[in-house]
Amino acid sequence: MSLADLRPRTYARLRSAAASAAHAFLIKGSRGAGLPAVARELAAMLLCEQGGCGSCGFCASVAADACFDLSRIGGGSPVPIAELRELLKWSTLAPASARRRVVIVEEVERLRTSFPVLLKSVEEPPPATSWIFTASTIPRELLPIASRCFPIDVDAPGGAELAAAMESAGLEPTAELKALVKGRLDRVELLARLGDPIAYFSQFRELPSLVRPEPGWLMELARRLDPESGGITGEGAREILRCGLEILAGTAVDWAFRASRAASGLDRNLSVRLVLAELLFRADSGG
Numbered sequence: 076m077s078l079a080d081l082r083p084r085t086y087a088r089l090r091s092a093a094a095s096a097a098h099a100f101l102i103k104g105s106r107g108a109g110l111p112a113v114a115r116e117l118a119a120m121l122l123c124e125q126g127g128c129g130s131c132g133f134c135a136s137v138a139a140d141a142c143f144d145l146s147r148i149g150g151g152s153p154v155p156i157a158e159l160r161e162l163l164k165w166s167t168l169a170p171a172s173a174r175r176r177v178v179i180v181e182e183v184e185r186l187r188t189s190f191p192v193l194l195k196s197v198e199e200p201p202p203a204t205s206w207i208f209t210a211s212t213i214p215r216e217l218l219p220i221a222s223r224c225f226p227i228d229v230d231a232p233g234g235a236e237l238a239a240a241m242e243s244a245g246l247e248p249t250a251e252l253k254a255l256v257k258g259r260l261d262r263v264e265l266l267a268r269l270g271d272p273i274a275y276f277s278q279f280r281e282l283p284s285l286v287r288p289e290p291g292w293l294m295e296l297a298r299r300l301d302p303e304s305g306g307i308t309g310e311g312a313r314e315i316l317r318c319g320l321e322i323l324a325g326t327a328v329d330w331a332f333r334a335s336r337a338a339s340g341l342d343r344n345l346s347v348r349l350v351l352a353e354l355l356f357r358a359d360s361g362g
């Protein structure tokens with residue numbers, strides 16, 4: 076199923092944006108609304124001779140992230156200023172084979188400090204260059220860029236789209252997993268990378284009983300729960316830990332009530348906090 080079928084209103088907004096004379100676009104939607112894919116869809120509409128036919132060489136190369144006239148930065152990793160400057164230089168070159176060059180800057184809100192470098196090019200872009208920004212929030216510092224863009228609001232994915240995404244990622248759309256996904260496509264991807272997300276998160280549910288007083292055991296538990304040991308780093312690791320903390324918060328009410336009745340519970344409470352502090356510290360220093 077394509078975006079046109081799954082989110083027709085969003086698709087119609089992309090169509091009218093692509094048909095406009097705008098050279099900068101701001102795609103705005105909630106976290107996990109699949110903004111990178113929406114941005115690629117718009118890029119294909121701008122690069123394809125037929126305005127996004129879905130079957131030509133340009134459309135295929137955009138979908139495969141292999142188009143010479145499309146550059147993409149951001150998306151969870153910090154962007155060094157030198158890389159932004161390179162990108163600006165690239166954006167001034169003539170297109171290689173398409174009718175223009177397109178630059179996608181994902182999660183532009185993360186560029187708060189370096190965006191002034193971009194502003195001039197967005198204000199006076201080279202004639203054959205289009206900018207596509209995606210954002211979940213627009214901090215005040217970014218208003219100068221936002222006000223110069225054609226705004227495109229993206230609807231949240233519906234239940235059918237989420238269930239389909241879960242199935243194609245190898246996750247059974249059970250109530251338990253849907254509760255963890257929380258309506259977000261990015262979480263579907265992350266959960267799938269955990270292998271067996273139910274087993275992984277059940278450790279969070281059992282955290283209070285897993286913790287023993289020995290310091291060595293805390294480190295061992297932190298290692299077991301660390302998403303980085305499964306290869307998930309940076310913002311992804313933090314997001315996985317947030318999922319775990321939601322689960323813990325859901326079970327901790329009952330647990331805290333019981334703990335308050337037993338002095339030993341206070342020690343355990345401290346241990347759990349140490350494990351979580353260790354995990355969050357690692358996720359923060361890795362991201």
Ligand SMILES: [Zn+2]
Nearest residue numbers: 123128131134
């Ligand atoms: Zn095409």
